[in-house]
Amino acid sequence: MGSHILLIEDEPNITEALRYILQREGYRVDTHSDGASALETIRERRPDMVILDVMLPHRSGYDILRDLRAEPTHADLPVMILTARGQDKDRDLATRYGASRFMTKPFSNAEVLATVRELLAR
Amino acid sequence: MKRPAPLFLARRGYRLRRMMDAARVLPALGAFLFLMPLLWGGGTTGGGILFVFGIWAGLIAVAAVLAGPLAGAPDPEIPQGEGEGARAPEPGEGPEGGGGVV
Amino acid sequence: MSFNLLVLVCLLYVALLFLVAYAAERRAAAGRLGWLRSPLVYTLSLSIYCTAWTFYGAVGYAARSGLEFVTIYLGPTLAMVGWWWFLRKLVRVGRSQRVTSIADLISSRYGKSNALGVLVTLMAVIGTTPYIALQLQSVTLSFAVFAGPGPAGWGRGEPAATAFWVAVGLALFTILFGTRNLDANERHHGVVMAIALEAVVKLAALLAVGVFVVWGLVGGVPEMLARIDSSAVARQPLDSGRWVTLIFLSAVAFVSLPRMFQVLVVENSDERHLAIASWAFPLYLLLISLFVVPIAVFGLAELPAGANPDLFVLTLPLAFDAEGLAMVAFLGGFSSATSMVIVAAIALSTMVSNHVVMPLWLALRGGGASMSGDVRNIVLRARRVSIGAILALGYLYYVFSGGGAALAAIGLISFAGVAQVFPALLGGLFWRGATRVGAAAGLLTGFAIWGYTMFLPSFGDSGPMSARLLAEGPFGIGWLRPQALFGIEGLDPLVHAMFWSMTLNSFAFVLGSLFSFPAPLERLQGAQFVNVFGHSGAARGWSGGVAEAEDLLVMAQRILGAQEAQEMFQAESRRQGREGYLPDVTPDFIERLERELTGSVGAATAHAMLAQTVGGSAVSVQDLMAVADETAQMLEYSSRLEAKSRELARTARQLRDANEKLTALSRQKDAFLSQISHELRTPMSSIRAFSEILLEGADEMSGAELRRYAGIIHEETIRLTRLLDDLLDLSVLEAGRVTLNIAPVQLGTIVQRAVTAAGSGRQARRLRIRLEDSGFGVTLRTDADRLAQVFINLISNAGKYCDAERPELVIRARRRGDRLDVDFVDNGSGIAKCDQEVIFEKFIRLSDQARAGGAGLGLAICHEIMLKLGGRISYLPGQGGTAFRVSIPLVASQGGGAEAASQGAGGSRAAAGR
16 A cells, blocks of 8 residues: 655645646645644644645744654654745755755656655655 | 013003902992891881982992993903903804804 | 773784894894894893883882882892902803803803703703793783773683783794704894893883872872882881892892893803993893882872782773873883793703703714704704793693792792802802812702792692691601701791702802812813903804914824824815815814824813814813812823823834834845745646646546646646736836826726626635725726726735635725725735735735735735826725725826826827826
8 A cells, every 4th residue: 555645735736736646656645735734734644754835824834844853753754845945045944954855846746756755765 | 371460550550450349349339238228127218218229329320430441451360461352252253163052 | 991902002012023033133144233232232131130020020029028129139230230250250151161051051161061951951940930930920910900800801711811822922932033043152133132122111111100100190209208208118127137138149040040141141242241231230120120119109009908019010000091001011011021931931942952852862863963954953943842842831830820829929939949050150150179069969959958948838738748747847857847947947938948048059069069079071161161261362162263284283293193193184185175285274173183182182181282272262281280280290290101101102113113014025025036936936836747747648637637737737827927927017117117098987897897807717706796886987087907907906816815704895986085995895804904014015925825826916016006097005904804995086186197197188198207
C-alpha cells in the first residue's frame, strides 16, 4: 500500500495537480488548505510525509514547520517546503526551521515525484 | 476679565448711580409709609383715605422722575464703557428661532 | 333699557375688539409695529391685573371692610415702583432666556427640569380655574342686573347659558388671536392691543361712574369727604395682620400670576417700557381705586338695604336713571372679565402645551422628533385644545360651585395659590445656591399647605372638608386643624394660611437647596439667571453672526484636533453647497458644532465655548471657572489633567498610526519584487504541472479530464495576463499618462455593465447583488470604461471576500451636493480597522487566500482611477459589512476629471493632468 502524504496548499489548482500526479504514483493523498489548523491536521492524520506551502492563509508554512519540529514525534517527519518565493533567504529560512527539502514553484512534476520518493525511502 | 471699576465717576455718572440707589430705596419707603395707617388705631377717616392716596401719588411722582434717566441707564454690574448693555433691541428686531417651544 | 339692546351693544363691542385685534395683527405682520409696541400699550396691558373682581368687587370689598380693599393695589404699586430690584431682572431673564411662561422660567432656571414645569403648570391651572369662573360669574351677574328679576327676565337656566356662551366666545377669540402663529417670542400683538383697549374702557367706565357719583349726585369733593367721615365704611377698623399680609400677598401674586407674567415679561418688547410702566401702572391703579370708597359710601347710603354692594357700580347709575352710564359701566365690567380670561387662557395654554402635552406627545411618539413644521402644527393644535379645555374647566367650576358665595372669596385664595411660586422665583433670580430639589420641596410644601388651610376649607362644610374636620382636625388631632395649624388660633384664616404656607414653603426651599447638590446644567442656568446683567447685552440666541467661521474653526481645532475639525467644517461647506470655502455660520451649524464639541468636552463646556465665540447670550468662561471654583477645584484640576493626558494619548496614537502605516508600506514595498515573483509563479505552477500531466498521459485520460485540465491551464493563463495588465495599468495610472474618454453616460448603464461583467466569475456567482437604483438615473460626464472598471473590481472583491453565509452586495447611489456617492456595501464581516488604512496600497491582499485570484492591485488601481476622474474611493466604516464609497463629481468644478470633461465634450480626448 502506498505511503500517506498530506498536502498543505491553498491554491486549489496546484493542489489538484499535485494530488493527481501523486495519486497516479499510488500514494494516498490528503489535502488541507488552511495554515492555522495545519498542525492539528498533521497530528491527526499521521502522514508519512508532508508537502507544505509557505504562503498559507492565517499562518505561514515556516511557522508550522518550526512548531512541528519542536514536537519530538515529528522531529523526523519528512517535510517538503513548496514556495513561490524562490529567493535564497527563503531557502535558508526553510533549512533553518528543519525542512527536509525545499522546492520552488513552478515545479517540474518529475522532480516533485523524485523528491517524494527519495524522502519516503529514508 | 473684569476691569476694576474706576474710583470716581463723572458727575453725570455719579448722579445716575444715586438715582439707582433712590430707585432701590423707594419701595422700602413706600412700604413703610403704607404701614403708617396701622399706627392710627381704630377706623380710618376721610383724612386717612386722603393720606393713603397722597402717599400713593407721591410714590408715583418720584418713580416717574426716576424712571426717565434710569430707563436708558447702563446695567450697574457692567463696567462703564460697556454700558450699551441696557440697550434693548428695536421692536420687531426680536431674535427668531425655535426657542422654548418644547 | 331693553335686554336685547344690551346684547346688541355687547356684540358690537366684541366685534370692535375683534376688529382692533385683527388690525393690530395686520399691522404687525406688515412690520409696522410703531405704537403697537409703545410704553402706553405695555402699561395698559398690565391692567389685566384689574379683573371683574376689581371692577365690581372692589366697591363691595370697601363696603364690607373699608379701606382694606386698597391693599390689593398697594402691593403691585410697591412691586412696580421697586422695579429696579426685581422686575427689571425678571424681564431681562425672561427675554434673554426666551422664557415662554412662569412654568418655563422655573423649569429653565432649575436645570430645565420638566417635572418642575409640570408642577408649576398644575398649580397655575388649579389656582386660575376658579378665577376664570369668577369672571364668568361677574358677567352673568351683570347681565342679570339688566334683565331684572321680572318674568320677562331670567329663567332658571339662563345664567348658566350666558356663562356658557361667554366662555365659548372667549375661547374663540383667544384661539383666533392667541394661537395665530407660533412666534418664538410668544408675542400676541392683536391680543395685547385688544386688552389695551379694554383697559381704557374699564378705567373710563369706573371714572365715569365715580365722577357721576361725586359731582353729579353728591355735589363735590368736600361734601363727599363729609359723607365718608360719617359713613360706616370709614369706621371699619384696620386689621393690621390682614393689612400687612394683603399688601405682601398682592405684591407677590402680581409677579407670580401666570397672566401677569405673560404681559409683564413675555409680551414685553422693550425693557425701557418697564421703566415707564413703573410709575404709569401705579397711576392706573390709583385712578381705578380713586372712586371706590365714594361709590361704596354713596351706594350703602342711598340704595336699598338688601342691594348687593358688589354690583353698586352698575346699580347706582340704573337707580338714578343714567342708563347710558350704566351701559358704559357694564362694558367696563365686561372688559375687565374678558381681558383677564383671554390672557390667562393664553398663558395657561402655553404652559399646558409646552410642559404637559408636548413632552407627552414626544414620549409617545418615541425618540427622534426633530423640530419640523409638523411639530409646530402639533404645538399650535395643543395650544388650541388647551385653551378650550381651560375655559371649559372654568365654566364647569362656575356651574358646579353654583355661582354662589364660594366664589366671592376666590380672588384672594387664587392669589395665595399662585404666590407659592414666589420663593422659587425669587431664589432662582437672586441665589445661585437654589436647587431643583429645593424648588420642588418649597413648591410642594407651600401648595400642599395652601390647599389644606385655604383652598379646601373654602368650599365650606359641604365641600371635601367636613365641619368636624375643620373644628377638630383630622382624626381629632387638634394641632392639625386646617385653620389653626400647630395650635395657632385666633388668626384671620387668610393670614394664618399665608403665614404657614409661605414660611414653610421658604423653609423647605432653603433647606432643600442647602442639602442637595445641583446638576451641572442647573448650576450653569443658575449662574446665567443670577448674573443676567453680567453678560446679556440684549436677548440673543445663536443668531449673533458675530462669530467668524474662522474663529470657530480655530476653537474647534483646539478641541477636536485639526484633522477632525477641518473635516467637519468641510462637510458643512459641502452641505451648504460652497465647497472649498469656510461654511457660513448658521444656527444649524452652530448647533451641530455644539453637539460635536459636546462629545469632547461635555455639554456645558461646549455650550459655553460656543457662547464665548459666537457672543450670544450665554455663560462666559468666567462663569464656568467660577462654577468650577465654587464646587471643587479638584474637578477642574483633574479635568485639566485628563485633557492633557488625552492630548498625549492622541499624539501618541497619531505617531503610532503613522509608524504602523510606514512600516506596513515599507514592508510592502520591500517585498514588491518578491510579491511580483510570487504572483507570477503561483499561476505558472498550475500551468506547468497540468501541461506536464497532459503531455505525459493525455492518452489515458477521459475527455472530461482533458477538458478540465486544459480549462485550468486556460484560466491560469488569463490570471497571469490580468496580473500583467494590472501592473501595466497601475504604472500608467501612477505615471499620470492615462487617457480618459469622457462622455455623458447614465450611472445605471455603468452599474449594469459592471454587474454583468463581474457576475461571470466563479465566486461572483454565489453573490446576490441588490441594486437600490433610485439614484441611477443620474447622467455623469465621465470615462465609462474606467468607472466600470472600478465597479467591477468592487463587485468581484465582494464576491471573493464576502464571508457571509449568503453573501449579498447592495449598490446604491445618492446625490450629495455637487457629487454623487455610489456605495457598495456587503454583508460580510468588514475590514478590520487597522487594515482600512492600507487597503488602497499595492499588493495588499488582506486574506492570503490565493483562490481570490487577484494580485492585490485592484483597489490601488481603483484609487488611482478615481483620482483621475476627479472623485475618490474610500472605505466606509460602520456599515455592517465591507463598504466602499465611490464619489464622482457631478459638476465641472475642480480636478482632472472635470477638466477632461469639459474638453471631452468637444469630442477631443484629453489627458488628465494632476
